Amino acid sequence: MAQEASSSTSSKTISLKTGDGEIFEIEASAAKQMKTVQRLIDDLGDDITIPLHNVFSKELPKIIEYYKKDITGEITKDFEAEFVKDLNDDEVKVLFLAANYLDANKLFEFLSQNIADRLESKSVEYVRKYFGVENDFTPEEESKLREERAWSFRGIKEDE
Amino acid sequence: MDCISELPDEILSYIQTMLSIKDLLKTSVLSKRWRNLWALRRDLHFDIFHVLGSSEEELPQTVIPTSSSTIERCVRLDIGMSEFVKRVDQFLNNFQGTKINSFFASFYSHDKHSNIIDQWISFAIARGVETINLLLLPMPETCATRYKQYKFAFDLFSETNASTLKHLHLEHCLVCHPTNRDYIPFQNLRFLSLERTKLDEMFIESVLSNCRWLEELHLVLCEFRSSMPKIVSSSLIHLKVAGCYVVSGYVQMQIELSSIDCLKLTSLEYHGYSLDTLKINTPLLKRIHCTVFYCEDPNQYGLFATLPQLEIMQLDIYSMVPTSLKITQPFKHLKQLNFFLFWPLDIVEESKFDLLGILTILRATPLLHKLSIMLIHPRIIEDQKVVKDIDLCSHDEVKVIELRGCVGNWYEIEFVMNALRYAHKLKRIVLSPYWRQHDSLDWNSDPTWFQNRRQKIREKLQSKNVVGREKLVLI
Numbered sequence: 001m002a003q004e005a006s007s008s009t010s011s012k013t014i015s016l017k018t019g020d021g022e023i024f025e026i027e028a029s030a031a032k033q034m035k036t037v038q039r040l041i042d043d044l045g046d047d048i049t050i051p052l053h054n055v056f057s058k059e060l061p062k063i064i065e066y067y068k069k070d071i072t073g074e075i076t077k078d079f080e081a082e083f084v085k086d087l088n089d090d091e092v093k094v095l096f097l098a099a100n101y102l103d104a105n106k107l108f109e110f111l112s113q114n115i116a117d118r119l120e121s122k123s124v125e126y127v128r129k130y131f132g133v134e135n136d137f138t139p140e141e142e143s144k145l146r147e148e149r150a151w152s153f154r155g156i157k158e159d160e
Numbered sequence: 161m162d163c164i165s166e167l168p169d170e171i172l173s174y175i176q177t178m179l180s181i182k183d184l185l186k187t188s189v190l191s192k193r194w195r196n197l198w199a200l201r202r203d204l205h206f207d208i209f210h211v212l213g214s215s216e217e218e219l220p221q222t223v224i225p226t227s228s229s230t231i232e233r234c235v236r237l238d239i240g241m242s243e244f245v246k247r248v249d250q251f252l253n254n255f256q257g258t259k260i261n262s263f264f265a266s267f268y269s270h271d272k273h274s275n276i277i278d279q280w281i282s283f284a285i286a287r288g289v290e291t292i293n294l295l296l297l298p299m300p301e302t303c304a305t306r307y308k309q310y311k312f313a314f315d316l317f318s319e320t321n322a323s324t325l326k327h328l329h330l331e332h333c334l335v336c337h338p339t340n341r342d343y344i345p346f347q348n349l350r351f352l353s354l355e356r357t358k359l360d361e362m363f364i365e366s367v368l369s370n371c372r373w374l375e376e377l378h379l380v381l382c383e384f385r386s387s388m389p390k391i392v393s394s395s396l397i398h399l400k401v402a403g404c405y406v407v408s409g410y411v412q413m414q415i416e417l418s419s420i421d422c423l424k425l426t427s428l429e430y431h432g433y434s435l436d437t438l439k440i441n442t443p444l445l446k447r448i449h450c451t452v453f454y455c456e457d458p459n460q461y462g463l464f465a466t467l468p469q470l471e472i473m474q475l476d477i478y479s480m481v482p483t484s485l486k487i488t489q490p491f492k493h494l495k496q497l498n499f500f501l502f503w504p505l506d507i508v509e510e511s512k513f514d515l516l517g518i519l520t521i522l523r524a525t526p527l528l529h530k531l532s533i534m535l536i537h538p539r540i541i542e543d544q545k546v547v548k549d550i551d552l553c554s555h556d557e558v559k560v561i562e563l564r565g566c567v568g569n570w571y572e573i574e575f576v577m578n579a580l581r582y583a584h585k586l587k588r589i590v591l592s593p594y595w596r597q598h599d600s601l602d603w604n605s606d607p608t609w610f611q612n613r614r615q616k617i618r619e620k621l622q623s624k625n626v627v628g629r630e631k632l633v634l635i
Contacts, residue, residue, distance in 0.1 A: 093164065100167065116178035124189050131172075132163030133190045145189050148254075151247060152185040 014041065015049040022057040023049060030067040035103035054101045059094050066107050075106075084114050089130060092118065124153075169193075173200040180210045181251060188254070199256035204284070206248045207266040212240065230300075237299065241268050245276055252283055260284050262291035262327075269296040269332075270307030277310055291327040298332050298356075309334045309358065314345050327351040335359035337366070347371060353378035361389035368393045379404055390419040397424055402431035426469075431476070435460045444469050451476035465489040465524075474498040476598075481517030483550060487524035494525045499533045500598070501565075511545045515563075515575040519582060522555045531558055534595050535565030540606065540613075547574040552582045559587045565595035567606045568613025573620050580628040591617065592635035 012028040016037070028046065031037045040050045052060070066083065069075050084092060096111040119127055128135060137145070146153060164172070176184060176198055188195040244267050263284040269277070277294070284292060299307050311334040325346045335357055349371045361384045368374065368391065376398040377391070384406050391399060399420065405412045417430060418437045425442040431451040445467050452460065455478075464470060470493050477499055499518060518533060547570055561579055566572050572591060579589055593605035593614070606613075614634055621629045 097164065097167075100171065112175050113178050116175055116183075120180065120183055124186055127187065128190055130164070131190070132165040133194065134165075136191050136193075137189075142189060145195075148250065149185045149189070151243075152182045 012046065014046055016055075016060065017049045017051050018055055018057045018060050019053045020056050022060075024057075024060055024064060026064050026067065027071060029071045030064070033067050033070060033104060033106065034063075035105075037102060052102070055098045059091075059098050062095060063098060063102070063104065063107060067104070070106060080110055084111075089115075089118055093130065169197060169200070173197050177201060177203070181206065181247075182210070185251065185254075196256065199258075201255075201257060202259065202261040203264075204251075204255075204260060204262070205264040206244075206251075207264070208240075208244060208268075211244050211247050211267075233300065237268055241273070245273055248280065249276065252280065258287060260287040260289045262293070263289050264291075264293040264295075266293075266295040267297060268299055269310050270299055271310055272307065274310055278313070285325065288324045290324055292325065293327075293329045294331065294333065295329070296332040311336055323348055325349060329353040329355075330357055331355040333357050335363060337363045349374055351376045353380075354382055355380040356382070358383040360385045361387055364389035365392070368396070371395075381405075383407060384415065388415045388417055390421070391417070392419070392421045394423060396422045398427045398429075399425060400429040402429070404432075435463060438463060440464075442467065446470060447472045447474075449474040449476075451478075453478055455479065459486075459488055462487070462489040465491045468493060470494055472496040472498070474500065476500040476502065478502045478504060480504040480513060481521065483514075483517045483520050487521065490524045490526060492527065494528055496530045497521075497525055497528055497532070499531075500536060501533060502536050503539065510539075510541050511543055513541075514571045516550050516578060519550075519552055519575070519578055522558065522582070523553055526555070526557065528555070528558050530560045530562075532560075532562040533564065535563075536595055536597065538565040538567045538569070538595065538606070540567045540608070541569050544570045546570070547577060549581070550578060552578065555583045556585055558583045559585060561586060561589045562592065563590065564592045566591045566593050566617075567609060568616055573617060576621065576629075576632060577624065577626050580626060580631065586628070586631055588631050588633050590633040590635065594635070 013025045014028055014031045014037070016024050016026060016031075018024070031041060037050060037052070044050065055063075062083075066075075069079060087095070092111060092114055096108070096115060099108040099111055119130070122130075127133075135142070172194075176187060179187065184198055184201070188198055248265065263280070265277070265280065281292065281294075294312070296310055298309075309332060312330055313336050315336075323346075326348055328346065328349060328351070330353070332355070335354065337360055347370065349367070350373055352367060352371075352374060353376075355378070359382060364377075364379070368377075368389075372395055374393060374395055377393075377396060378400040379389075379402070380400065381403045382405075384404060386406055388401075388404060391401075399422065401417055403414070405414050407413075414433050416432045416434050416437055419439050420428070421441045423441070424444060426444050427447040427449075428442070428445060429449040431453075433453050434455070435450075435452055440463065445464075446469050448464055448470065450461065450464075450473070461473075461475065464473065466489070470491065473491070473494055473496070475498070501515075504513065515533065518531075522528060522531065561583065563572060563575060576589055576591065580586065593609040594603045595605070596603045618632075618634060621632065
């Protein structure tokens with residue numbers, strides 16, 4: 001799975017333009033792993049710069065870094081741990097949303113797990129803010145729910 | 161898209177599947193949409209670690225009892241498990257999903273929880289569950305006298321409800337035959353595994369004849385009523401039987417497989433004390449993994465010799481194989497032979513140990529391609545013997561020989577030297593220090609191997625000018 005066999009795409013690079021106007025290059029075989037990008041290539045051809053309106057210059061290099069490792073088959077647990085080590089929760093969220101937009105499956109699954117791990121034992125308020133959820137329970141409804149599930153609210157970490 | 165909440169339900173629910181039960185319940189408080197979302201969860205998994213928690217304050221002393229009084233330990237464990245049951249109940253009462261794929265529960269249990277576990281299983285079956293794993297743990301021995309095992313009663317399940325179940329694994333239960341003896345629910349069962357379970361052998365025979373798609377059956381450490389069931393099935397592909405027994409008076413007596421009549425069986429795993437009474441009709445059998453404890457005569461594996469499709473055989477051996485061994489029936493088709501060697505219990509003097517008996521077994525496997533030997537818990541023996549040559553007939557097929565669990569003892573060199581003389585078509589012979597137990601994923605090795613013992617082996621083989629030593633691969 002690591003190396004794409006197709007000879008016509010093996011050494012070609014594709015230009016990607018972020019929403020804030022910066023241009024990055026990736027190998028065509030890495031682009032294949034991002035289904036959205038591949039669809040755009042199929043529609044527009046691989047010679048022109050592919051526009052990615054919803055991905056920005058802050059996160060695209062990190063995504064490219066991940067898939068560079070992926071095409072050489074070098075993604076290990078250690079690499080993945082390093083990859084997210086210095087990212088804060090918001091940075092991971094932005095990467096996650098970008099991976100979703102790009103339809104980049106492997107990165108998406110990995111970041112989903114990372115988000116789930118980060119949310120472990122965080123407070124409900126924190127998770128609401130993180131996901132952008134509006135609370136539509138009345139205070140009475142919510143306190144009843146919390147009471148019923150009291151045990152799941154023990155051991156909450158302090159919000160950062 | 162700025163915000164995770166704008167993502168569709170399926171994606172949010174996907175993140176949820178990675179949360180523990182505890183965090184999952186918390187998300188049900190986020191908003192009404194989230195409360196409904198977690199009903200999308202298909203796989204329910206309840207074990208002590210995830211339900212009672214992992215932090216020090218939460219994982220009560222109940223589960224890792226350190227208090228000295230045994231009665232106190234029992235009481236605390238009881239309280240802990242009551243809490244476990246309460247939380248799982250609460251989860252299920254609030255669960256609004258209509259379909260479940262799998263249900264897993266593992267905790268210290270006894271018959272007091274019977275009704276509740278029955279309810280959980282009914283709950284799962286009503287939602288079309290396909291896989292049930294109920295791995296009950298026995299209460300500690302000191303408490304055990306007060307409690308009986310949970311009784312898994314098939315009577316509860318009506319025909320229509322139970323038809324989705326394909327995979328059932330029960331540990332430490334009592335399995336009771338349905339009162340209507342001709343009727344077995346779970347007609348579509350593909351996989352049945354019973355471990356440390358007490359049951360009547362007629363039940364297994366019923367399952368085998370009624371579940372016409374059953375592909376895999378495991379009976380491990382089970383207590384039967386009076387004898388081992390006869391394994392007769394036209395669909396069974398994999399069979400594992402290990403350590404089963406009956407209780408007579410207060411004595412546990414091991415019982416052995418007597419009959420396997422399965423035309424489709426391709427793999428068999430058997431751990432017992434004797435193959436003497438075994439009759440088999442398994443023309444498609446391809447792989448065998450067998451242990452016969454405390455048995456000195458490898459000839460008893462001879463009943464497998466005539467199997468026309470037999471390709472791989474793995475034997476766990478607890479005694480030393482004598483070089484004077486005569487094999488009465490050759491294994492005409494065997495391609496690969498694996499040995500797990502445990503340090504023989506019948507050896508008094510360590511210096512009498514050798515691996516040459518295994519090489520004589522090669523005579524019985526004329527078409528063998530690969531021979532693999534793993535020494536479990538190898539010991540470094542101080543008093544190294546002088547290596548000897550023995551007379552063997554040549555083997556014209558074997559290409560690869562592997563010896564694992566090496567520590568630099570003399571018998572390893574002896575083995576290599578004789579193998580090189582004997583196996584003319586050998587491409588490579590591998591000596592590796594790594595070994596592991598069956599049920600473990602961790603490899604072990606002795607550090608002195610890498611320090612100097614490995615080097616010593618190479619030197620010894622060079623000094624003896626052994627022909628073919630270029631085929632040796634030293635890991």
